[in-house]
Amino acid sequence: MFKYSPIVIFLSCVFLTACGSGSSSTDFTPLPAASSSSSSGGFTNEKIKINQVGYMVEGEKIAIVPNVGATEFQLIATASDSSVFTGNLSSAMSWLPAGPEQSKQADFSSFTQPGEYYLQVEGVGDSDTFVIGDDVYSALHDAVLKAYYFNRASTALEESYAGQWARPAGHPDTEVRVHSSAASTARPEGTIISSPKGWYDAGDFGKYTVNSGISVFTMLAAYEHFPTFYANRDVNIPESGDDMPDILDEVRWNLDWLATMQDEDGGVYHKLTTLNFAGAVMPADGTAQRYVIGKATAPTLDFAAMMAMASRIYQPFDATAAAAWLEQAEAAWAWAQANDNVSYQQPSDVQTGGYGDGFFGDEFAWAAAELFLTTGDMSYFTAFNERGIDPNVPGWPNVHALPYISLVARGEGALSNTELGNLRTQLIAVADGIVEDYQGSAYKVPMTNNDFYWGSNSGAANKGVILMQAYRETGESQYRDAALGVVSYLLGRNPTDYSFVTGFGHKPPMGIHHRQSEADGIADPVPGFLAGGPHNGQQDECNYPSDYNAKSYLDDWCSYSTNEVTINWNAPLLYLLAALLAD
Ligand code: G3I
Ligand code: 9MR
Numbered sequence: 001m002f003k004y005s006p007i008v009i010f011l012s013c014v015f016l017t018a019c020g021s022g023s024s025s026t027d028f029t030p031l032p033a034a035s036s037s038s039s040s041g042g043f044t045n046e047k048i049k050i051n052q053v054g055y056m057v058e059g060e061k062i063a064i065v066p067n068v069g070a071t072e073f074q075l076i077a078t079a080s081d082s083s084v085f086t087g088n089l090s091s092a093m094s095w096l097p098a099g100p101e102q103s104k105q106a107d108f109s110s111f112t113q114p115g116e117y118y119l120q121v122e123g124v125g126d127s128d129t130f131v132i133g134d135d136v137y138s139a140l141h142d143a144v145l146k147a148y149y150f151n152r153a154s155t156a157l158e159e160s161y162a163g164q165w166a167r168p169a170g171h172p173d174t175e176v177r178v179h180s181s182a183a184s185t186a187r188p189e190g191t192i193i194s195s196p197k198g199w200y201d202a203g204d205f206g207k208y209t210v211n212s213g214i215s216v217f218t219m220l221a222a223y224e225h226f227p228t229f230y231a232n233r234d235v236n237i238p239e240s241g242d243d244m245p246d247i248l249d250e251v252r253w254n255l256d257w258l259a260t261m262q263d264e265d266g267g268v269y270h271k272l273t274t275l276n277f278a279g280a281v282m283p284a285d286g287t288a289q290r291y292v293i294g295k296a297t298a299p300t301l302d303f304a305a306m307m308a309m310a311s312r313i314y315q316p317f318d319a320t321a322a323a324a325w326l327e328q329a330e331a332a333w334a335w336a337q338a339n340d341n342v343s344y345q346q347p348s349d350v351q352t353g354g355y356g357d358g359f360f361g362d363e364f365a366w367a368a369a370e371l372f373l374t375t376g377d378m379s380y381f382t383a384f385n386e387r388g389i390d391p392n393v394p395g396w397p398n399v400h401a402l403p404y405i406s407l408v409a410r411g412e413g414a415l416s417n418t419e420l421g422n423l424r425t426q427l428i429a430v431a432d433g434i435v436e437d438y439q440g441s442a443y444k445v446p447m448t449n450n451d452f453y454w455g456s457n458s459g460a461a462n463k464g465v466i467l468m469q470a471y472r473e474t475g476e477s478q479y480r481d482a483a484l485g486v487v488s489y490l491l492g493r494n495p496t497d498y499s500f501v502t503g504f505g506h507k508p509p510m511g512i513h514h515r516q517s518e519a520d521g522i523a524d525p526v527p528g529f530l531a532g533g534p535h536n537g538q539q540d541e542c543n544y545p546s547d548y549n550a551k552s553y554l555d556d557w558c559s560y561s562t563n564e565v566t567i568n569w570n571a572p573l574l575y576l577l578a579a580l581l582a583d
Contacts, residue, residue, distance in 0.1 A: 047128075048126070049066070051063075052499040052505030054137075055488070057112050057132060058112060059109065059484045061111065064104070064493055065106055066102070066103040066104075067101055068124050072088055073089055073121045074086055075118075077117055084113065085108055090104050095443050097452055097548060097549040098442070099546070109481075137581055140491075140504050141581060144530070145250060145528070147529045147565075149162075150528070153197060153205070160236075167284065168283075169283070169284060171283060173196045174196055176195045177190055179350070181350075186264040195260040197254070198254050198257025201566055201567060203517075205283060206273035207257060208273075209270055209303060210270065211568050213299075213303075214302075214399060216254060218568075219251050219574060220251060221405060222247065222575045224406075225582075248313070266331035267339065269294060273291065273352035274291070276288070283516060295342070297339060297341060298397075301332070301363035302366075303328075304367040307326065307332070308375075309374070311374050333367055343356060361388075362402075364387050365387040366399045368381070369381070369403030389403070392430060393430065395458070401466060404423050405427070408423050408469065428469075438482035445489035446460070447459070454532060456532070457500050457530055457532060460489055460533070465576055467480070468480070468576060471579075472579070487577070490573065494534075496551060498553065501530050502525045511555050512529060512531055530570050532561070532569060533562060536552040542554050
């Protein structure tokens, strides 16, 4: 704990107009904490941690006040500069991922008047201003969806859609070579195939089938669960105004590419990339030869699941594509039955992303469930059951929960009440564990020290997706509150003080590991992307401000382990925001 002088702060609040303005007033010099070993989240950076984008009217509204002696907080309306709510701070708590710091919670959940506010606590500067309102995540949701447009391969981004981030087309991918690792009798090494469109995976220009799997699932689930929310949602992409919702137009860009990734025997290529990562160049300048690389069980099953799911969802809009995709899904399923244990091995001449996985039970279960829901063929449900897969928090190599989410959402009528009830109970049990972690955490986020791995922010967001399944099923507010906690964590209520989405919040990431954003000469990165987030792996060997998991984050191009962006990290945030907004 640091020492401070309440009198100095009180006087400065009386005499300085800035004190009540919502901007930070730091007219005192707190003494450094004896126990803090780090400058990140240290005293040069101490402030009240809020959701910088804002809070929804109903549900949890909490800010975190680190290292403070005060016991009370005030909520101040910016318009009148007067206090509208006084609350007690919680007792001081520590959170293992944030190191020895002690923080208190300022809980103003019961205050439900929309407007603009800031928080005041004696001994720390005022918080930044924030909004309380029901539409507070609407623009954010749309930007998170629009980010996929910014990562489209094989097309120019026109100014009318991309604004200052307009750019020439990159990677036509009409002359892609079959790598030796992907060769077959029908398509020997060196065969040229056309495999255009799709999204760049991340800050690199690769297109990876496995990582598309969970991304496409999560986006299509958002549409399948909240069709009304998406019906007239215009995010200003070239297809806006056609007869399909924009989210389906956007995902279609990737599905059209995926449909070209299947070999003639039904097996599916693992990825389409160059042999090495490009430098920090614009897409149009990444001109090295591209290859389809590897053919394996995981990409083939992910493909079967995605195409089966897409087939039922696009059926009302494009019956021809829907039929073709289902045929492709079934061919992929058949290939995987005959090749059920082929793991991807990175060839020695290839350096691009691995996305390797050695366990396929969850991918089998997921593909089986999607094929069942699309065809009604019970043998697929039997195949799902035979795998004996239990749900858990999803990630790209771990799709155990995906079949549960689809079956619970869509299984009514096709499954007995007992079958559905069992699936539902298992999914809710995962959410219950997440709620427990949320309630016990000083930052009110369901993240334990073990959850901080490469892409930790997506782990948090995926917990939010699971929580919203339980909320949809039960209507119990504890699940929604914990999901709101995840959103607040990602948007600034965290030890780094960053709102982790580009373009949103008072302190968003500016140096994401994203080639276009690094190379385009524009100060602001492409908006709407969720940064990977803190963890102490530090694989890129950049200079991090702290080794504590929740503080080991660097907003710099150098940090590809914490500050890259990818399609599978944006997707759970998109789902989470859609679920909250559609409620
Ligand atoms: O599987 C182990 C697990 O058993 C263990 O408990 C856990 C603890 O750290 O680690 C798990 O392995 C991690 C693996 O991801 C699976 O989650 C590795 O430590 C971690 O280093 C690995 O990170 C992956 C990273 O590539 C490096 O391979 C990220 O998940 C993955 O998102 C990222 O993907 C890259 C693509 O290759 C290329 N495109 C950009 C993309 C994002 O950075
Ligand atoms: O830029 C690459 C990023 O997209 C990947 O996620 C990351 C891990 O595979 O690798 C990055 O490329 C780095 C390479 O691995 C090592 N040299 C520095 C590259 C980034 O500048």
